[in-house]
Amino acid sequence: MPIGVIINSSAVFFGGxxxxxxxxxxxxxFKMELTLIFGVCSMGMGINAIILMKNMPAVILAIVLGTGIGLFVHFGRWIDRGAVLMERPISKLLPRKTKNLSDTEFISALVTVIVLFCAGGTGIYGTLDAGMTGNNTILISKSILDFFTAAIFACNLGPVVSAIAVPQFIIFYIIFLLAKLILPLTNPVMLADFKACGGILMLATGFRIAKMKEFPIADMIPAMVLVMPLSWLWTTIVMPLL
Incomplete structure (x- = not known):
């Protein structure tokens, strides 16, 4: 049962x-300073996951290679395009009522929110963690942040923010189901390194939310795919040779 996914999508819906x-x-x-707090909370969640790391070289290699792959294939750009495609039907269903933003500013802000809720490193990591281990802590913690984040963005964008909960649930539920297929292929060390890799993405996400540094979060997502195979290789092949 994807309890964490349901809670997260509900938080976005009601927050919007x-x-x-x-x-x-x-x-x-008030909105600006509260956003800074969201960023700090994301950093704290990331640090809490990073300390679980077992094979630091494998995790660092996954981050570097994964980000390199993401940048090379323009993974973040594809996610942005997908967000634009998602934005069009949502805007038709729930047209904006606010006149504080121009059309360009409105679309740019809405695309940012769609990427944040549907393709953020924290959400993907938390959903995979919930599917693999049954631990919904990350998603529930993220839900608290998402509720208030959705509320802040909806102040300017309107009820369209609530509609993002639908594609978010679909995407996260698919990831949740895939995670159950991956679990039998893992071991505790691989899972710990996976969590640490996700923690680094959450830390980078916190910097971005707080507008301290624009890390390429979307381009870093492929690292989540690489980290467990690299952790296994490091443990079973590299370590015995050292």
Missing amino acids: LLGSLLGDKLPAK
């Missing part, structure tokens, strides 16, 4: 509704 009702009632300074 709350934000659309609040509208411009929240001051800009």
Whole structure:
């Protein structure tokens, strides 16, 4: 049962509704400073996962190679294009009512939110972790952040933010099902390194949310695919030779 996925999508849905009702009632300074707190919380979640690392060289190699692959094939750009395609039917279903943003600013902000909720490293890592281990801690913690993040964005974008919960649930549920197929091929060391790799992505996501540094989060996602095979190779082949 994808409890964590359901909670996460529900948080986005109800957070978007709350934000659309609040509208411009929240001051800009309040929204800006609360966003900084979201970033710090994401960093804390990342650090908590990183300390579980068993094979540091394998994790670092996965991050470097995975990001390199993502940048080479323009993985982040493909995700952006997918977000634009998702934005069009959502905007038709729930047209924006706010006039504070131009059409260009509105689309840019909405694409950012779609990528954040549907393709963020924290969500993918948390869903894989829930599917593999049954531990929903990451997704539930992310849900708290997503509820308030959706509310803040919906203050400017309107109820369209709530509709993002639908594609988010579909994407995360597919990832959840795939994770159950991967679990029999893993061991505790591989899972620990997988969590540590996801923690690095969460740390980078925190920097981006806080607008301290624009890490290429989407391009880093392939590292999540590489880290467990590299962890296995390091443990079974490299370590015995050292």
